[in-house]
Amino acid sequence: MTLIQLEYIVALDTLKHFAKAAAHCHVTQPSLSMQVQKLEEELGVQIFVRTTPVTTTDTGQLIIQQARKVLTEAANIHELIEQEKSIVGGNLKIGVIPTLAPYLLPRFVQSFTQTYPKVKLSIYDLTTENIVRQLKNGNIDAGIMATPLGYAELKEDFLFNEEFVAYVSTTQKLFDKRFLLPTDMDINNMWLLEEGHCLRNQVINFCAIQKIASTEKHFEYSAGSIETLKRFVDTNGGITLLPELATYDISDTQKNMLRYFKSPAPVREISLVTLKTFNKRRLINILKNTILENIPEQMLQKKKVDVIAI
Template identity: 50%
Template sequence: MTLVQLEYIVAVDTHRSFVLAARQCFVTQPTLSMQIQKLEEMLDAKLFDRSRQPIVPTEIGEKVIAQARTVLTENQKIRELVVDRKKELSGELKIGIIPTVSPYLLPKIIHGFVEKYPLAKLVVWEKTTEEIIRQIKSGLLDCGLLSTPLHENNLIEIPLFYENFVAYVSENSVLADKKSIVPKDIDLDETWILNEGHCMRDQVLNICQRKNSTKSSQQFEYNTGSIETLKRMVDQNNGATILPELVLEDLTAEQLKRVRYFQSPEPAREISLVTQKSFLKRKMIGALQKEILAFIPQKMLDEKQKEVVEK
């Protein structure tokens, strides 16, 4: 049994394809298949059900692959012991970040991080929470910036900051005449929200304590994954929407007049760095954490007077 063979079975499990796994491992498919077959012969057990598409592990294969991931993680830690001795941070950090955080945080920290650590490379993907969790577990991502808690026992959550929610309202909204609001003031029939699959949609519904709204009284129903689109819908088509606080930094003076704050305790979301329990690249993740915290306003670092809304 070799580390290479373990890497191959983990790659097949991750991509559920021998072709994609071979491409990831920079070998031909026959080479990868032959090595996996040798491992199966040595173990006297079939690790994959090749009759199904996409390919899935067998029952014993799932257990072997889980142990293989542990072995490969521990092997990588040995390399990191040497890397951590070096003063300069180097290597690649693969990050998943949800779309409701990315445009308001990432541009603010990238320049500082790259300037401080010229030998380090950040590779970032915008994905949904579910996709990021799955790819962290499979090793495709090193960490994620997500709204927590996730209630995933095999993941570690490192809370970074607590971001308030605010209402963004049109002149004709029922909220326009209020100086501050409470959750029961929100009418979902006039509120633009994100489509299914985005954790912030569920948080907004939880704030309003209603799980169903179809805008049945309107002639137009719009599904979007973009906060910017929601904001523009309010600007041009009336109604209201709920925004995370970091969005406010990009609003014009005229747009800020449309913001209504919630009374205390203000609904908020917790944003955390999420990794596997036996996570690697601790030095790089620590540097990323430090860079984010340097940008976040002090008032967002404390959860006091806030009510964290779960998805």
């Protein structure tokens, strides 16, 4: 068994096609096919069913899962050597939840890539569920996401608390209030993100709106982005909750529609999440420091908060 063979079966499992997997690995299709067959013969099991598209057997899926981990650990050897040489370089694959990515990434990515040009930074918009899955599979190195998650195998490195802010239409009675309470929120006037976003769960948990829905709505819409939520409030009235970073680059008119909650401020905890066995600690610490250097200073100030569960 060789690392090359493991690389081939991972590529084949991902692409489901021998020719595409061979092209991805920069080898001929016969060479890749021969190495896959040799590995199957050595292990005495069938990893793939030669159909179109190629399918992975149940036993093969277990082998692929372990192969991904082995390849990740092998790549870490190069990272360790670079760290010993005090070279900040290598590859760093990061998953970021969609409700955070548009507002956080522009604040630090340019600074990071300019300061550390030998680091190849790859960033993916992924839901919380997908980030956890990709971390466990070894497809990404870290996630920037809402916590706590409660997974024993994951390390959560706290970054900052992001306050929830109400975005209230001028047609709402709440527009006349200076500060709000969770009990002021009414499901019948709220716009929510679609299922799959942890922010949706947190809004529901914070407002306990599943308990206070009293009348049937004649129109329901679950938005796919925070920007869509804001537009619906702007044009159709109602209320939504925004994470703090989404409130900085808006117009003065829109800022006038923001309403904050009484202390303790409701927040979502944002952390840098990795596997506990992850070895690129120096690179992760550098990434963490770069993020903290480029977010609004007021978000780092200590104050009484209420962390909302996911």
